């Protein structure tokens with residue numbers, strides 16, 4: 001019944017708007033799949049706050065823990081770089097089960113922007129042990145390398161999600177390993193969307209020192225953990241102040257922020 005009404009509605013739309021409506025429907029479906037919200041509707045979908053404390057069994061886990069507002073922010077960022085023709089590839093440092101990057105890739109494909117690469121950087125075995133000699137600000141995060149939900153993960157599962165959604169191609173690039181080893185040699189000279197989700201000071205800092213210079217002007221820098229992980233916030237604030245970055249930080253939700261490089 002609803003489907004029939006929807007079809008009638010689609011028939012009346014001019015072609016361009018029809019494409020737009022179907023496009024938006026596809027992206028909404030991808031988001032619902034990424035958050036597993038069809039089977040597990042609830043607060044986590046809205047704000048991504050509840051997965052870490054109460055995660056379902058592995059077979060029923062979502063592909064991302066970020067919640068809908070942060071997925072909306074990813075959509076806005078990727079669509080903006082496409083419409084404004086901002087050069088560069090897309091990367092997330094700290095992908096967990098890959099859902100945020102899967103959404104990026106779906107948006108690229110649906111807009112015929114398949115030449116842009118998407119990079120997934122992760123150890124696929126959790127956060128590294130803190131290194132207090134180099135990053136004393138991680139003192140508050142001692143023990144974060146022992147989070148079963150992050151450790152119990154694999155790149156092959158993530159690759160399989162991309163395959164099942166028919167989104168795996170040569171421009172989906174897995175950087176498996178520690179950021180300090182993988183990011184310095186990343187095969188890109190320009191980045192349009194840089195999304196950081198590595199939780200601690202060390203991981204945030206390593207992403208910024210290796211990748212920030214490659215972000216195109218007009219590109220997006222998204223920091224998932226700014227308000228929820230003190231080490232992350234400190235690394236971002238230190239990096240911005242050291243490099244004279246004063247672009248305005250904009251809130252996405254209770255933890256995530258972004259800015260655009262001017």
Ligand SMILES: C[S@@+](CC[C@H](N)C(=O)[O-])C[C@H]1O[C@@H](n2cnc3c(N)ncnc32)[C@H](O)[C@@H]1O
Nearest residue numbers: 064065094095096100122123126178179197203
């Ligand atoms: C909170 S999860 C990422 C959530 C994900 N963005 C999503 O959409 O659900 C953090 C991830 O960062 C990874 N990570 C953190 N620090 C890292 C490092 N230095 N090197 C490699 N991976 C790291 C962990 O393995 C984990 O998968």
